[in-house]
Amino acid sequence: MVARTVTIKARGKAISRAVDVAEIVRRRFVQEATVKDVKIDTEVLVGEGGVSTNVSSSVIYLVR
Secondary structure (H helix, E strand, O other): OOOOEEEEEEEHHHHHHHHHHHHHHHHHHOOOOEEEEEEEEEEEEEOHHHOEEEEEEEEEEEEO
8 A cells, every 4th residue: 555645744843854854755755746735833832830832833745
């Protein structure tokens, strides 16, 4: 079974690494893969002591 869609998810500082992974997959491993969609969002995380923090997140969809 071969997947036709791959989803790459990342939050915070890992977003740049997720973009790098998507580009490496497209250029080196699966040349026919294309970026179907990119979604960005901000998540509110509540830490210890009730302090809330905004964290950016992204989802990259690759299709063959």
